Amino acid sequence: MDYGRDPIFPEGFLWGASSAAWQVEGGVAEGGRTPAIIDLNSKTKKPYADNSIAADHYHHWKEDVQLMAECGFTSYRFSLAWPRIIPTSDGKINPEGIQFYNDLIDELLAHNITPIVTLYHYDMPVWVDELGGWRDRRVIELFDHYVRVCFEAFGDRVKYWLSINEQNMQIVYGKWLGLDKGCADWEKDKWRINHIMNLCHAKAVIACHELVEGGKIGPVPGYVPIYPESCKPLDQIAAMNAEELTEKIWNDLYAFREYSGFVKQYWKLHDIDPDIRPGDMELIGQAKIDYFALNCYRSNVAKDCPKEESYLELALNKEGKKGQFVYPKFPGEYALAPNPYVETTDWDWEIDPVAMRYMLRYVWDHYRLPMMITENGLGAHEQVGPDGQVHDANRIAFLRDQIYQVGLAIEDGCEVIGYNPWSFTDLLSTGNGMAKRYGLVYINTTDEETLDLRRIPKDSFYWYSRLIRSNGRDW
Numbered sequence: 001m002d003y004g005r006d007p008i009f010p011e012g013f014l015w016g017a018s019s020a021a022w023q024v025e026g027g028v029a030e031g032g033r034t035p036a037i038i039d040l041n042s043k044t045k046k047p048y049a050d051n052s053i054a055a056d057h058y059h060h061w062k063e064d065v066q067l068m069a070e071c072g073f074t075s076y077r078f079s080l081a082w083p084r085i086i087p088t089s090d091g092k093i094n095p096e097g098i099q100f101y102n103d104l105i106d107e108l109l110a111h112n113i114t115p116i117v118t119l120y121h122y123d124m125p126v127w128v129d130e131l132g133g134w135r136d137r138r139v140i141e142l143f144d145h146y147v148r149v150c151f152e153a154f155g156d157r158v159k160y161w162l163s164i165n166e167q168n169m170q171i172v173y174g175k176w177l178g179l180d181k182g183c184a185d186w187e188k189d190k191w192r193i194n195h196i197m198n199l200c201h202a203k204a205v206i207a208c209h210e211l212v213e214g215g216k217i218g219p220v221p222g223y224v225p226i227y228p229e230s231c232k233p234l235d236q237i238a239a240m241n242a243e244e245l246t247e248k249i250w251n252d253l254y255a256f257r258e259y260s261g262f263v264k265q266y267w268k269l270h271d272i273d274p275d276i277r278p279g280d281m282e283l284i285g286q287a288k289i290d291y292f293a294l295n296c297y298r299s300n301v302a303k304d305c306p307k308e309e310s311y312l313e314l315a316l317n318k319e320g321k322k323g324q325f326v327y328p329k330f331p332g333e334y335a336l337a338p339n340p341y342v343e344t345t346d347w348d349w350e351i352d353p354v355a356m357r358y359m360l361r362y363v364w365d366h367y368r369l370p371m372m373i374t375e376n377g378l379g380a381h382e383q384v385g386p387d388g389q390v391h392d393a394n395r396i397a398f399l400r401d402q403i404y405q406v407g408l409a410i411e412d413g414c415e416v417i418g419y420n421p422w423s424f425t426d427l428l429s430t431g432n433g434m435a436k437r438y439g440l441v442y443i444n445t446t447d448e449e450t451l452d453l454r455r456i457p458k459d460s461f462y463w464y465s466r467l468i469r470s471n472g473r474d475w
């Protein structure tokens with residue numbers, strides 16, 4: 001539909017931005033925090049960048065919240081670091097970790113900024129990993145203990161909770177994120193790991209409803225809408241296969257609390273045992289989510305890939321030089337292909353604002369649950385200009401187009417309660433450290449050299465501020 005006028009955002013819409021603990025905090029050996037698996041990755045696995053300082057939010061949190069307030073934020077999405085809260089295997093709570101987040105939450109609330117809190121965003125404590133991490137069912141009780149501590153400590157003030165960030169992407173890109181450690185056959189083992197993660201998600205949902213008065217909790221799928229390459233009927237089925245195998249299997253489980261016929265058939269066909277034990281599905285059955293938090297940056301195109309074709313492994317663009325992404329082929333399921341209708345970033349991510357509207361309509365049509373955007377943004381090479389400012393016109397154009405499509409989806413009848421792009425300040429990218437910047441606020445440091453970590457609001461900060469203050473009218 002063309003509405004013939006700019007979209008209208010509802011009153012009370014949550015306007016903010018996002019971050020994750022390991023990507024923004026630094027202070028990894030301070031305040032009683034112990035190492036996380038991601039700390040080890042970032043030291044050994046190039047091009048991950050060392051996260052021991054990151055954006056140094058651990059020491060700049062007050063200044064950062066002040067900047068959010070100046071921008072006019074009404075929400076801020078961030079994650080809690082499990083190894084800051086439960087640093088050791090005896091399960092003892094670290095009072096300094098609790099204090100850090102208490103101070104942050106209180107400061108946000110003092111500025112009328114609603115905290116939206118992710119329980120898990122890739123920083124599993126090393127002590128949990130040594131017990132087997134997501135591979136071992138003992139993690140279910142350990143995670144349950146951790147989330148209960150969080151709900152009890154912060155649930156009086158935090159009402160919006162998120163369980164596990166991008167569980168689907170952690171499984172789909174498990175090799176890239178190091179989840180395949182200790183797995184003999186990742187393609188089969190990942191479904192067992194995924195089932196354990198589903199049980200952890202369920203524990204978090206149940207505990208939130210038990211312990212947080214008025215608490216709402218949802219999952220955070222990483223969402224990449226997939227279009228068929230052509231109107232050839234088999235391209236449509238390929239797009240549906242890709243959709244199932246990268247996102248729908250997860251979203252169906254969260255929303256309907258049972259595994260879909262598609263995934264059960266997939267397991268049968270590939271001789272996969274996800275190790276579902278008595279009582280598991282009853283637990284999942286109790287985990288009724290309140291909303292979907294959605295991370296969406298780009299779209300993909302899928303085409304038919306007959307069984308006879310050869311498998312081709314996906315290769316991510318790790319340097320920010322266009323043209324390095326390798327479109328994978330999964331014979332008998334689908335192949336990904338370039339989209340001639342959209343531009344791409346330097347990391348070969350499709351710049352496709354319409355995908356945002358597509359995703360919101362798709363998720364609304366399938367699940368009829370409120371939705372919140374918890375990530376969306378442009379990763380770019382950036383420097384401070386000779387005038388001491390950062391002129392990120394590309395980011396303004398990106399955000400404007402994307403937010404406009406959120407507005408159109410709202411006009412289309414979708415219930416969307418907030419928009420929190422990635423990211424507030426520059427922070428470490430999972431793919432390229434500080435070389436790939438997403439922030440509305442520049443952090444003066446690089447992967448090669450730690451500089452003064454000065455905060456410099458970019459042009460996008462001022463543009464976004466005007467948009468927020470007009471509740472989405474001043475484009």
Ligand code: BG6
Nearest residue numbers: 020165166222379428429430431
């Ligand atoms: C999301 C993650 O997948 O994408 C974030 O939740 C991540 O942690 C973001 O930073 C952007 O990806 P990247 O690889 O550019 O950092």
